[in-house]
Structure formats: structure tokens, C-alpha cells
Amino acid sequence: MPFQTEILIIGGGLAGLTAALHLNKLGFDVTLLERSIYPHHKVCGEYISNEVLPYFSWLGIDFTNLSPTQITNLQFTSASGKQVNTRLPLGGFGLSRYSIDYYLYNLAINRGVNIIHQQVGQVVYREDEFVVETTSGTSFQDFINLKSPYLAIKAHYKSDFPNNLVSLNNFSGGYCGVSKVENDVLNICYLANYESFKKHKDIQGYQENVLYQNKNLKKILQEAEMIFDAPLTISQISFHKKEPVFNHVLMIGDTAGLIHPSCGNGMAMAIHSAKIVSELIQKRIEYKTSRSFLENEYAANWQKIFGSRLKFGRILSMILQHKTYERLAINSITAMPFVLNKIIKHTHGQPIKMRN
Numbered sequence: 001m002p003f004q005t006e007i008l009i010i011g012g013g014l015a016g017l018t019a020a021l022h023l024n025k026l027g028f029d030v031t032l033l034e035r036s037i038y039p040h041h042k043v044c045g046e047y048i049s050n051e052v053l054p055y056f057s058w059l060g061i062d063f064t065n066l067s068p069t070q071i072t073n074l075q076f077t078s079a080s081g082k083q084v085n086t087r088l089p090l091g092g093f094g095l096s097r098y099s100i101d102y103y104l105y106n107l108a109i110n111r112g113v114n115i116i117h118q119q120v121g122q123v124v125y126r127e128d129e130f131v132v133e134t135t136s137g138t139s140f141q142d143f144i145n146l147k148s149p150y151l152a153i154k155a156h157y158k159s160d161f162p163n164n165l166v167s168l169n170n171f172s173g174g175y176c177g178v179s180k181v182e183n184d185v186l187n188i189c190y191l192a193n194y195e196s197f198k199k200h201k202d203i204q205g206y207q208e209n210v211l212y213q214n215k216n217l218k219k220i221l222q223e224a225e226m227i228f229d230a231p232l233t234i235s236q237i238s239f240h241k242k243e244p245v246f247n248h249v250l251m252i253g254d255t256a257g258l259i260h261p262s263c264g265n266g267m268a269m270a271i272h273s274a275k276i277v278s279e280l281i282q283k284r285i286e287y288k289t290s291r292s293f294l295e296n297e298y299a300a301n302w303q304k305i306f307g308s309r310l311k312f313g314r315i316l317s318m319i320l321q322h323k324t325y326e327r328l329a330i331n332s333i334t335a336m337p338f339v340l341n342k343i344i345k346h347t348h349g350q351p352i353k354m355r356n
């Protein structure tokens with residue numbers, strides 16, 4: 001007899017764990033399949049926008065004991081070293097993915113979510129039912145991922161860096177985010193163009209030859225002492241347009257669309273998408289609406305809330321990687337600092353409100 005569950009979530013990152021907690025709070029029987037064992041580090045800038053706080057509070061998620069840093073200010077530096085500083089309209093917090101995902105995982109287990117450590121290989125939809133096969137071979141993400149020219153590198157460091165600052169540093173072929181997380185640890189994470197990266201011998205060589213061209217970044221990297229044995233790397237990061245519903249599966253978080261990390265909002269979007277999907281599933285069960293109604297409503301809601309943010313993120317990353325456009329953009333931001341606040345507003349959302 002195959003294993004049965006009311007709700008099945010594939011992937012226990014931020015989106016999956018948040019949706020599991022939400023649907024569990026609504027009283028559903030939730031099973032989550034995750035291929036990795038917690039806790040583990042993840043390649044991520046680890047800055048989360050405060051827009052998630054009202055929703056987290058409704059879910060009974062409280063990170064206070066993990067001692068996140070409170071981030072209020074943004075520094076942006078261009079590849080040529082020009083600098084712009086501003087206060088973040090909503091602000092955010094810095095917490096490692098190692099701690100966040102592990103905290104959410106333990107909360108989900110304690111609240112009765114059934115978490116199974118297996119990798120999903122295939123999902124088949126037939127007559128309003130899903131058949132999900134687990135495997136140690138192919139990855140679920142593999143068949144929706146398109147080839148991408150980006151890789152990302154991250155490590156934790158000891159360094160004297162302000163607690164309240166997130167620093168975004170542009171360089172030729174990429175960008176690097178720097179901010180503190182818990183325990184006075186500095187997270188340095190960058191996204192790099194693979195073609196440019198592979199011309200160098202190793203990570204150190206790439207940093208010295210390319211990232212160091214940005215003087216601010218050079219200073220940060222030279223003053224930082226790495227805590228990790230070696231940096232973490234991931235490749236094939238895809239910013240291609242994806243679909244919020246794929247083969248009848250409701251895609252949340254990055255599987256529906258990844259905003260360029262320089263916008264610093266992917267985690268808040270992943271969390272927000274968990275709320276949207278959970279509320280619509282509740283509606284479908286309460287009002288007995290059809291599967292196609294659920295799928296169409298989810299796709300429409302997703303598009304309405306995130307469509308323009310993703311589009312804006314794509315344009316922004318294109319500008320930042322074009323020498324002339326980048327210079328023009330930096331000159332206008334320096335002359336009119338309010339432009340930077342407008343950009344932040346376009347890539348971030350409002351606090352995620354709950355009805356009750």
C-alpha cells in the first residue's frame with residue numbers, strides 16, 4: 001500500500017518549511033520530503049527583509065533566541081569603487097541559513113509535520129491525484145532547471161564589520177553581498193559569471209584578480225578571516241522565467257522564480273509564496289473548488305504579487321552588469337539618492353499581513 005498524506009511538500013528549504021508550518025496550523029496532515037539532513041549551510045546572502053515578520057509572528061516563529069543582527073542600512077559600491085549609502089525603508093535581519101532552516105525544521109517536527117529524508121525523482125499527476133516517486137538519482141530541480149551561466153560562492157568570516165549594514169558590491173561579472181549574521185559572524189556571498197570565473201586558477205585567484213578591482217570589496221576581503229574550512233559553492237543558478245504551476249504541481253519559492261540576489265529579497269518571496277499557496281489550499285478544501293480553479297488562482301496571485309518584482313530584478317541585474325549603464329545608474333543614484341529608495345521599493349514587498 002503506497003504511503004498517503006493530505007498535503008505533500010517537496011523540499012524543506014524556507015518555502016517548504018514555512019508552508020508546512022502554515023498548513024499544519026490550519027489542521028492538515030502534512031508530509032514533507034527533503035533530500036538533505038539538517039542542519040547544513042547554504043549559499044545565501046542571509047539578509048532577510050523585515051516584511052516577513054508579521055507572518056512569522058502569526059505562525060509563532062520567533063528567532064529572538066538565535067540572536068539575529070538588526071540591519072538598517074544599505075551600502076552599494078560600483079565596480080569602480082563609487083559608493084552610495086541609504087537607510088533601508090523596512091530594514092531586515094541577518095541570520096545564517098544553518099540556523100533558520102534548522103529552527104524551522106525542529107518547529108515543524110515538534111508540531112507534528114511528518115518530515116521524511118528522501119529525494120524526489122518523479123511526480124505524476126493522474127485523475128486529481130499525485131504519485132510521487134523518490135529516488136537517490138535524479139533531482140526534482142534538475143528537470144525544471146535550464147542551463148545557467150552563474151555560480152555562487154559563500155563563506156563565514158571573523159571581521160570587524162558594522163552589525164547594522166548590508167553591503168552590496170558590484171564587480172565585473174558579478175556582485176557580492178556582505179553582512180553580519182548571529183554570533184558576530186560575517187557572511188560574504190557572491191554571484192559570479194562562470195565564463196569569467198573559469199579563466200582563473202581557483203577561488204582565491206578569482207577574488208584577487210576580479211573582486212579586488214572593487215576597492216571596498218578588496219578591503220572587506222583582506223580584513224576578513226575565514227571560519228569555514230573552504231568556501232561553499234553552487235552552480236547552475238537559474239534566473240530564467242519559470243512557471244508557478246508546473247505539471248499541476250504548485251511551485252513555491254525559487255522553483256516558481258528566483259529574483260536576482262542583488263535585490264536581497266528571494267527569501268521573503270519564498271516565505272510569502274508559502275502563505276499564498278497555503279491560503280488557497282485552505283480555500284479549495286473549505287469550498288470544494290476544482291483543482292484547475294486552485295491552479296489558475298495560484299498562478300494569477302503569484303503573478304500579481306511577484307511578477308513586476310522579478311521583472312525589475314532582471315532589468316536591474318542587466319544594468320549592473322553593463323559597464324556604461326552601471327556608471328549612468330550610479331551617477332544618477334549619487335546625484336539623486338531617492339532613486340535608490342525607489343529601487344528598493346520596487347524589489348521588496350510590504351509587510352506580509354494576516355487577516356486574523
Ligand SMILES: Cc1cc2nc3c(=O)[nH]c(=O)nc-3n(C[C@H](O)[C@H](O)[C@H](O)COP(=O)(O)OP(=O)(O)OC[C@H]3O[C@@H](n4cnc5c(N)ncnc54)[C@H](O)[C@@H]3O)c2cc1C
Binds near residue numbers: 034141177191254
Ligand atoms: C548567491 C545567492 C545569494 C542570495 N542572497 C539572498 C539574500 O541575502 N537574501 C534573500 O532574501 N535571498 C537571497 N537569495 C535567494 C534565497 O537564497 C532563495 O530565494 C531562497 O533560499 C529560496 O528558498 P526555497 O525554499 O525556494 O529554496 P531552498 O532554500 O533552496 O530550498 C529547497 C530545498 O529543496 C530540497 N530539494 C531540492 N530538490 C529536492 C528533491 N528532488 N527531493 C527532495 N528535496 C529536494 C533542497 O535540499 C532544499 O532544502 C540568494 C540566492 C543566491 C543564489
